[in-house]
Amino acid sequence: MSDLLSPTAARAALSEPPRAERPAPSAARPLAQAPLRIRTGHSYHVYFTIALGQRNARFVERAMTPLNRYFAFADSFALTPEPGFDAIHAWNAVPLLTRRPFILTFEDYMPRTPDDRRIPWVERALTRILLGDRCRGLVATSDYALRQFRWQHRANPRLPELLAKTERLYPVTPPRRDRPKPHSDRLRLLFVGRDFMRKGGPALMEAHARLRAQGVPVETTVVSALQWSPRDYIGPPDAAYVAECHARLDQEGVIWHRSLPSAEVHRLMDAADYLIFPTFHDTFGFVTLEAFAGATPVIASDTCVLPELIVPGENGFLLPFENDGIGKWAWLYRQAEAGYLEAYRAQAGRLAEGLVKTLGRAWDGRRDYEQLSAGALAAAQTRFHPDTARRRLEILYERFRA
Structure with missing residues (x-):
């Protein structure tokens, strides 16, 4: 664990893989083939924002930020070196140690380096990955998240490139009732x-x-x-x-x-x-x-x-x-x-x-x-029904086939 977190090892992990080593795009795979295997986490956020029953996805749910229990800043990245998936849809954490493409849903800072634990070189390295080819899209959970994101990168001349990859999509959850209710007796x-x-x-x-x-x-x-x-x-x-x-x-x-x-x-x-x-x-x-x-x-x-x-x-x-x-x-x-x-x-x-x-x-x-x-x-x-987000995520996931 100490090797993983040493400055040399951490900087290496935060670097994008060389372009020559990246696998060729899988554009030849027709939509009619098996659904994409999407690696994601298993925190409760996932069931409001990611695993919504997309028809073109099968989710591989495992822990993504286990080091966060030891180091607060470690929730900004996910170590995903294992095989068995086609792409990643991450929550807040930039995927490392993999060449698979990814989409990332975030709630405020992205990279997740808020003011109380900001490490500038980590933020810069993770931002380079977001600007790279592996990142197929950034999904903000709100306009508030977008404001925080713009402020975080206000001095970055490549902010327009980041925003071009970014859209807002609200979290969702299924309704439990089909009609309103009266007030109780108190x-x-x-x-x-x-x-x-x-x-x-x-x-x-x-x-x-x-x-x-x-x-x-x-x-x-x-x-x-x-x-x-x-x-x-x-x-x-x-x-x-x-x-x-x-x-x-x-x-x-x-x-x-x-x-x-x-x-x-x-x-x-x-x-x-x-x-x-x-x-x-x-x-x-x-x-x-x-x-x-x-x-x-x-x-x-x-x-x-x-x-x-x-x-x-x-x-x-x-x-x-x-x-x-x-x-x-x-x-x-x-x-x-x-x-x-x-x-x-x-x-x-x-x-x-x-x-x-x-x-x-x-x-x-x-x-x-x-x-x-x-x-x-x-x-x-309406606004927060799963069908709304599910349809949009199905479209975004097709970017993984290109």
Whole structure:
């Protein structure tokens, strides 16, 4: 493992194979022949973005970034030296140690070298591979991802070449219902997120307490492992404050589950009136699509991709948020700076205030709830239906035969 990660070995792996050694294109293979064997990963992202039942593909699913458990920067590349596939469709990671062509779906930075772990020579080397012949296409999961991508390469004179390979294709998930639902007999809320602090759990706990004090019959279910580390890129890096926030799960009307099977989470989504997603940073937030699939409106932070998914008053509501020019939290990657905890607390307070106002109005206007539910379901049945992405990916995969 140390040989693989030495500077010499790493630089060699990040180099494109010499052109003379590349196999001849397989354009002679007719479409009527066997489907392409597409190497991909097996993380949960794959089932929203890649393995969607394409008719011209058979997926070979294996781990692609095993070194990431040891080194954070290692999620920027995938080591795929093994045989047994025709092409690669990767998630976030540039394929190395192979001459096979690839398509790459990404959620923000590409190469994946965000500000908290940027290694300039790795970024340059991986970008050269993206500009090479093996890269047959780049798929951004959102307009937010495209903005981040353009900003990342703003000083690169070859940015137009990168953009010429790039298109946007939203993640998708199958609808679980075929009709909207009525409001329940109370205000049923659901929060789902392993990282309670990053996903804005403290804001929801504050809002829940205030709504209860106002006499709103709110019931909040939280599914979260409460995962946290003082080194988290959101944090906050204050164990006492985190413990204080976790303690607020023990209040009347809050039900907490550390973990549940996916089917049970979907059952809770279908029973909830709203999914609450006051996140500080999510490059996509697949849970939003899962809620729409159950005709459940979403109330979320107005940050990252979420304004692209949620149309206020149609399929949910957005909460005010302090963003930078790209559309992510202005304090992102600044957890070591003085004032970070205060900035986190202040933003959590604004989210809580937004939730109290939004949910109070929603409760008072619950007779109109079915229209919101219909809007959420319509999004699942159109923009985020698997057929939409599946057809486009089938077309992109034919580039592997050229």
